[in-house]
């Protein structure tokens with residue numbers, strides 16, 4: 001059943017009939033499906049790796065109203081995968097270049113720009129005007145916010161997520177199937193899983209997952225049968241393997257279950273632990289310039305590079321000892337608690353986990369985190385090093 | 389009873405990069421705990437401080453979520469494949 005009711009359908013012009021003839025020739029789409037696409041309103045949250053192909057294909061398919069929500073600006077490092085943006089869009093708002101590309105593909109599309117960060121205050125107000133929401137974000141707090149807002153408004157949430165070579169896709173909150181919280185009631189503690197910026201991602205991977213999201217969005221609109229609800233699709237681009245797992249609605253789900261405990265949007269920053277004051281001992285930091293000073297002074301230091309070898313090869317840090325993040329706990333005895341230890345990674349996030357992991361073993365020495373990582377060293381101290 | 393764990397990329401840093409790890413156990417929980425004992429750095433990623441499984445990891449025995457079976461008490465016959473499916477968040481940046 002299409003969420004687009006008959007009273008919203010308008011006729012197709014002859015130009016539209018020519019443009020969409022390859023859809024019209026499919027009995028599953030036909031004139032009726034194309035009219036539903038024309039009447040449909042889809043919100044694309046995030047115009048990055050996933051949002052790019054979603055927007056391009058929905059524009060081409062003739063989705064009448066496409067909302068794009070983002071607050072970011074185009075950077076050179078985006079262009080390896082965010083194919084809606086081009087080199088000359090660098091430093092432009094992502095919503096502006098996305099709008100231009102959508103209009104370039106299909107001038108008939110009505111593009112609504114939401115140049116804002118979604119939060120608990122504005123999400124319901126923005127979402128309520130849409131039939132389908134696609135989740136192409138890159139962080140847990142927005143994913144939970146999207147899920148909760150979609151459940152509250154009864155809107156299907158077309159989900160996609162990527163990490164390095166692996167992707168996940170599903171359709172949540174549709175056809176009686178589960179929501180994101182049925183599968184994952186709560187997010188990981190901050191940074192337990194590194195972000196794309198730190199972990200890397202194969203550029204074509206979001207193209208594949210985002211295109212699956214676009215496909216499901218189109219099928220939802222035309223009322224297609226085999227929608228990816230109640231199923232989690234796992235994709236491994238390196239092995240080129242797809243796998244499908246059955247996922248069920250959880251009667252104990254905190255938002256769509258029988259006795260929901262969530263009745264309004266919550267503080268997602270806090271929920272995801274970002275602003276959470278957990279009572280844990282704070283992490284001491286050292287800036288790149290301070291570290292340089294201590295190194296020049298000849299202070300005894302244990303400088304620990306927790307990056308993997310392939311990453312060190314991009315920008316080597318002088319005089320550091322290599323202990324990968326994943327081995328911190330079991331190599332705790334290699335540290336000397338009488339000497340300050342400085343931990344570094346690309347941007348100073350994973351190094352915090354290394355410090356926590358070492359603390360978890362009962363290590364008592366002083367642990368310092370290099371603020372903003374090797375990238376800060378490249379900016380403040382050694383400008384010959386590349387930032388990556 | 390030996391079973392094979394399929395390790396997703398997000399957790400492979402804690403298994404020396406291995407995609408698959410075998411462990412012994414007569415239940416899913418026992419096999420998981422033996423697996424975590426062989427790779428202590430993965431422990432905080434799998435278990436809460438109190439010892440419950442973390443809510444951002446789903447454990448699938450074959451194609452079925454163990455939530456829909458007997459959870460961590462689900463018995464094993466040996467030879468099964470257990471897949472860990474963590475929440476991943478990447479997509480835009």
Ligand SMILES: [Zn+2]
Nearest residue numbers: 179182253256
């Ligand atoms: Zn739910």
